[in-house]
Amino acid sequence: MAFDRWFNRNLNKIWGFVEDRAGIPKWALRPQPAFTFKPSYWTGAFVANAFLTQVVTGLLLLLYYQPSVNPTLTSCGQALGTLSVSPGAWCSTYYIIHTVPMGNLLLSTHLYGAYAMIFLAFVHFFRGFYLGVYKKPREFSWMVGTLLLLATLGMGFTGYLLPYTTLSYDATNVGIVLALRLPTLGPLTAPFLLGDGTAQGLLSRMFGLHVLVIPLAIGALLYAHIALFESHGIAPPATSDPLQRPRYTEADDKKHVPFWPHIFFYITKWALLYLGLLFGIAALWPWQLPTYVGNTAAPTPVIEPDWYFLWLFKLVDFYGVTPVIAVGATTALALFILFLPFLDRSPRRHPRDRPVLVIIGNSLIGFFLVMTVWGGLTPGVQILPASVAETLGPILATNLVVVPLFYLRYRASYRRRLLQRGGQYRLPGAYPVAARTVAPAPSASPAARAAEGVPRDG
Ligand code: HEM
Numbered sequence: 001m002a003f004d005r006w007f008n009r010n011l012n013k014i015w016g017f018v019e020d021r022a023g024i025p026k027w028a029l030r031p032q033p034a035f036t037f038k039p040s041y042w043t044g045a046f047v048a049n050a051f052l053t054q055v056v057t058g059l060l061l062l063l064y065y066q067p068s069v070n071p072t073l074t075s076c077g078q079a080l081g082t083l084s085v086s087p088g089a090w091c092s093t094y095y096i097i098h099t100v101p102m103g104n105l106l107l108s109t110h111l112y113g114a115y116a117m118i119f120l121a122f123v124h125f126f127r128g129f130y131l132g133v134y135k136k137p138r139e140f141s142w143m144v145g146t147l148l149l150l151a152t153l154g155m156g157f158t159g160y161l162l163p164y165t166t167l168s169y170d171a172t173n174v175g176i177v178l179a180l181r182l183p184t185l186g187p188l189t190a191p192f193l194l195g196d197g198t199a200q201g202l203l204s205r206m207f208g209l210h211v212l213v214i215p216l217a218i219g220a221l222l223y224a225h226i227a228l229f230e231s232h233g234i235a236p237p238a239t240s241d242p243l244q245r246p247r248y249t250e251a252d253d254k255k256h257v258p259f260w261p262h263i264f265f266y267i268t269k270w271a272l273l274y275l276g277l278l279f280g281i282a283a284l285w286p287w288q289l290p291t292y293v294g295n296t297a298a299p300t301p302v303i304e305p306d307w308y309f310l311w312l313f314k315l316v317d318f319y320g321v322t323p324v325i326a327v328g329a330t331t332a333l334a335l336f337i338l339f340l341p342f343l344d345r346s347p348r349r350h351p352r353d354r355p356v357l358v359i360i361g362n363s364l365i366g367f368f369l370v371m372t373v374w375g376g377l378t379p380g381v382q383i384l385p386a387s388v389a390e391t392l393g394p395i396l397a398t399n400l401v402v403v404p405l406f407y408l409r410y411r412a413s414y415r416r417r418l419l420q421r422g423g424q425y426r427l428p429g430a431y432p433v434a435a436r437t438v439a440p441a442p443s444a445s446p447a448a449r450a451a452e453g454v455p456r457d458g
Contacts (some may be wrong), residue, residue: 003425008261011261012260012261012437015260019260024259025259027227027228027230027449028226029228029259029263030230030250030256030259031250031256031257031258031259031263031265032234032256032257032259033233033236033253033255033256033257034233034250034257035236035237036234037257037266038081039108039270040127041234042266042267042270043120043123043124043127044124044225044229045118045267045270046120046123046124046270047120047121047124047152047220047272048226049267049271050113050116050117050120051117051222053109053117053274053275053278054110054113054114054117054155055215056111057106057110057113058110058211058215060106061096061106061107061110061168062091062211063449064095064100064103065092065093065096065162066088066089066091067088067089067162067203067204067207068087068088068089068200068203068220069087069088069089069164069199069200069293070088070200071086071088071091072086072087072088072091072092072342076088076090076091076092076094076095086292086294087164087292087293087294089162089203090163090164090165090289090292090293091130091292093107093162093163093164093289094289097286097287097289098227101291104285105279105282105283106288108282108283108285108287109278109279109282111282112278112281112282113278113305113374114155115307115308116274116278116323117152117155118152118153118156121148122149122151122293124145124217125145125149125337126361126365128142128145129340129357129361130357130358130361131235131238131349131350131351132151132234132238132344132348132349132350132354132357133339133349134344135246135343135344135347135349136246136341136347137232137246137247138228138232138235138341139185139341139342140228141225141228141229141232141248142340142341143338143339143341144221144225144228145225146334146337146338147338148218148221148222148225149337150334151195151214151217151218151221151307152218152333152359153308154209154214154308155210155214155215155218156308156309157172157175157309158206158207158209158210158214159206160172160305161202161203162203162206162207162210162223163289163290163403164203164292164293165289165290165291165292165293166290166291166292166293166295166298166300166301167290167301167303167304168290169199169293170301170303171303171304172202172206174305174313175309176193176194176202177287177323178312178316178323178326178327178353179327180193180195181205181323181327181389182327182331183323183324183328184235186278186327190260191386192205193205193373197221199293201223206283224420225458231249232245232247232249233248233249233250234248235248235349238349238350238351239349240348240350240352240353240414244349293379302379302380303379303380304376304379304380304452307372307376308372310331310371310372310375310376310379311367311368311375312326312373313375313379314316314371314372314374314375314378314379314383315329315371316400317375317378317380317381317382317383318383318385318388319382319383319384319385319388320385344357352407352410352411352414355403355404355406355407357400358399359400359403361390362399362403363395363399364394366392366395366399367392368397370391370392370395374391427454
């Protein structure tokens with residue numbers, strides 16, 4: 001016990017010293033409101049943690065990886081016990097798996113870590129989408145976030161080629177053909193992606209983008225993203241309360257929890273759980289390296305990308321969908337997401353009050369899930385319009401029926417509950433503008449809010 005006290009006292013002193021000299025509370029690691037101690041408020045931090053893990057495992061892989069398409073007689077030859085004629089990139093990957101101590105664990109952790117980061121970025125995105133966190137004053141946070149999502153997918157795309165397997169080479173080429181169809185941007189970016197048009201030119205560019213250009217862009221975007229987050233404070237729980245204040249910064253609310261030790265240990269707990277799971281999965285199911293580019297003895301594999309691009313590959317299989325249409329639709333979707341804060345201007349944030357956005361969100365999730373499974377089961381198989389309507393139609397139809405029913409049902413019961421409590425009810429969009437400007441901000445605590453007649457429905 002005495003040791004505990006001594007330990008905590010000194011740790012606090014050290015942290016206080018660092019915090020004071022670095023001026024940390026002014027620009028990062030700020031105290032947060034107590035209501036944020038739920039995983040759903042930390043989805044962005046989970047993505048950031050996954051990114052840091054990728055940086056560390058990636059730097060370790062960089063010690064051994066050789067971005068060359070030329071046959072190498074060194075690393076892989078030693079591992080195989082023969083003089084290898086496989087490309088250097090594949091060979092060094094083979095060497096990492098078979099010779100470097102714990103290399104297989106390292107490589108598999110990096111690969112599954114990439115899957116986890118992409119998955120978590122989508123979770124973070126959809127949470128924000130459903131809970132309307134992009135609304136005033138967080139429009140820029142959302143736009144920077146969209147760029148982060150695109151950059152994260154770019155990391156996946158550029159990393160796929162690096163082991164230089166037949167599968168990754170063919171799929172990357174299909175992806176590049178698609179990307180180059182992008183009007184104006186495609187021809188402009190072609191020289192950057194393809195270089196001199198040789199296989200080495202492509203590998204070098206993918207390598208440069210993967211290990212330097214995109215990670216630096218992610219670092220810079222993340223800095224802006226977190227700075228914006230710190231300046232606006234976390235978005236309060238979504239509610240139908242028209243008087244809810246949009247900011248929850250320290251200036252508005254003194255009851256914030258300090259970073260040290262509370263937030264630090266809360267985040268560390270989740271980070272350790274993440275690492276434990278990742279290492280466990282990587283150790284139990286290590287990645288198997290497919291054969292190298294140019295191995296004529298091996299059977300030709302079916303061309304398919306990693307799971308997060310399967311939906312796009314499947315889209316091109318639809319009858320009548322040309323690469324231009326597929327890329328055009330994807331660009332339109334990305335632009336819709338980027339400018340969503342300016343398309344959806346209503347101040348309503350609770351999903352209960354935003355049936356149209358819920359229909360769009362559910363349909364997008366359904367579309368991605370079905371297309372991913374479809375792409376995995378039938379890669380390269382052409383799909384006729386009737387089959388598309390049969391498979392994707394029910395997702396949209398169910399949403400168009402079920403969401404409005406829920407909306408009407410909940411609107412009615414919510415109205416009843418509010419009236420019972422003596423509160424007010426207003427239809428979405430009908431805000432009491434005068435009341436909003438004169439009424440004091442509702443209290444933070446649920447008990448005080450209930451006493452004021454403000455619904456506790458976050
Ligand atoms: C590499 C990807 C990303 C990283 C590392 C990241 C990181 C973060 C972090 C650390 C926060 C602070 C709150 C929290 O921990 O949840 C945050 C908040 C936020 N992020 Fe992201 N983010 C990423 C992608 C995105 C995407 C794709 C979007 C949406 C298009 C987005 C939109 C937002 C918004 C609006 C906030 C403020 C949320 C609030 O106040 O509740 N982010 N992000």
